[in-house]
Amino acid sequence: MSVTREHHGTMPTTTTQEQRDHRSQREREHAAAARKAFIAEGFDLVADTYGTVDGAFFEASAARLVEHAGVRPGDRVLDLGCGRGAVLFAAATAVGPDGYVAGLDLSPGMAHATAADIARRGLRNVTARVGDAEDPGFPSGSFEAVLAGLMLFITPDPAAVLHAAHHILVPGGRFAMSAFGALADPRWSRPLDAALAFLDEPAPASSPRQGARGGHPAFDSDASIADLFHSCGFAEVRTVEETSVRVIESGEEWWRSQWSSGRRIRLERIPTDRRPAAKAAALAALDELRDPEGLLRSETRLRFTSAVRVP
Numbered sequence: 323m324s325v326t327r328e329h330h331g332t333m334p335t336t337t338t339q340e341q342r343d344h345r346s347q348r349e350r351e352h353a354a355a356a357r358k359a360f361i362a363e364g365f366d367l368v369a370d371t372y373g374t375v376d377g378a379f380f381e382a383s384a385a386r387l388v389e390h391a392g393v394r395p396g397d398r399v400l401d402l403g404c405g406r407g408a409v410l411f412a413a414a415t416a417v418g419p420d421g422y423v424a425g426l427d428l429s430p431g432m433a434h435a436t437a438a439d440i441a442r443r444g445l446r447n448v449t450a451r452v453g454d455a456e457d458p459g460f461p462s463g464s465f466e467a468v469l470a471g472l473m474l475f476i477t478p479d480p481a482a483v484l485h486a487a488h489h490i491l492v493p494g495g496r497f498a499m500s501a502f503g504a505l506a507d508p509r510w511s512r513p514l515d516a517a518l519a520f521l522d523e524p525a526p527a528s529s530p531r532q533g534a535r536g537g538h539p540a541f542d543s544d545a546s547i548a549d550l551f552h553s554c555g556f557a558e559v560r561t562v563e564e565t566s567v568r569v570i571e572s573g574e575e576w577w578r579s580q581w582s583s584g585r586r587i588r589l590e591r592i593p594t595d596r597r598p599a600a601k602a603a604a605l606a607a608l609d610e611l612r613d614p615e616g617l618l619r620s621e622t623r624l625r626f627t628s629a630v631r632v633p
């Protein structure tokens with residue numbers, strides 16, 4: 323065992339490697355808990371409006387995720403980070419009345435609003451509740467498919483999610499996730515960055531990394547994604563990138579879409595007296611992105627990764 327001496331004032335103390343490991347483990351746990359509290363609080367803020375401005379984008383990408391997972395009628399499906407249910411309801415359609423879909427979300431606002439939507443739709447084989455994808459708490463072999471729409475790169479420990487998914491999937495069960503790819507046109511980071519320049523501590527939203535735009539580095543490349551999945555007991559790992567194009571009607575629509583998404587978490591931090599100037603700067607930067615026909619054509623790249631649980 324390695325032993326070093328640290329001096330605090332005149333009191334010599336002895337710190338073993340074991341104690342240091344224990345301390346850094348505790349620090350990691352605190353950082354992860356703080357990150358999860360930040361996620362839950364941030365998504366609570368947007369629970370009422372999430373996906374309402376660019377609903378067509380969320381619905382189309384959720385439907386693609388369900389297709390990539392190969393969800394079949396009668397399957398039992400777990401949807402991690404279910405948000406307002408874009409993936410959950412697409413999966414419910416795919417499994418039909420003989421299947422079952424359970425949704426989990428860290429954000430109580432998201433989980434409760436989605437549970438209310440399920441009740442309104444009269445779906446008896448679909449549930450949504452508050453829960454942590456890193457510790458979903460189901461017995462082994464509970465699901466044929468586990469889905470994670472736009473969430474795995476957000477959570478502090480994606481490997482913990484994949485280990486948990488491996489446990490609760492049946493042998494041969496499928497995992498599928500979606501993540502943002504690199505910006506199709508890097509100039510599209512400018513409007514949000516122009517607004518975030520009005521923060522007390524300005525920090526651009528754009529990431530120099532090419533992967534999940536500011537998310538966990540394990541999602542930076544197809545190779546790093548495959549490494550992560552293989553190390554958690556998955557095979558047949560396949561990542562494909564798809565681009566969706568949407569025409570934004572106006573600057574006002576773009577601004578509302580930012581406030582109805584996870585980006586609101588940072589926008590809320592702009593002091594209220596600076597928000598009109600922040601909005602004006604963002605919309606001016608957006609205006610410069612009009613194409614020769616004067617349209618605001620925004621391209622979003624999504625990466626879909628699917629994998630199979632090794633028996």
Ligand SMILES: C[S@@+](CC[C@H](N)C(=O)[O-])C[C@H]1O[C@@H](n2cnc3c(N)ncnc32)[C@H](O)[C@@H]1O
Nearest residue numbers: 365403404405408427428429454455471473477
């Ligand atoms: C960008 S939203 C995506 C919502 C939905 N899947 C969709 O595609 O519309 C990410 C969601 O994941 C949730 N989330 C992040 N980390 C989580 C975790 N460890 N456990 C459960 N939910 C989590 C957030 O609270 C948020 O609602």
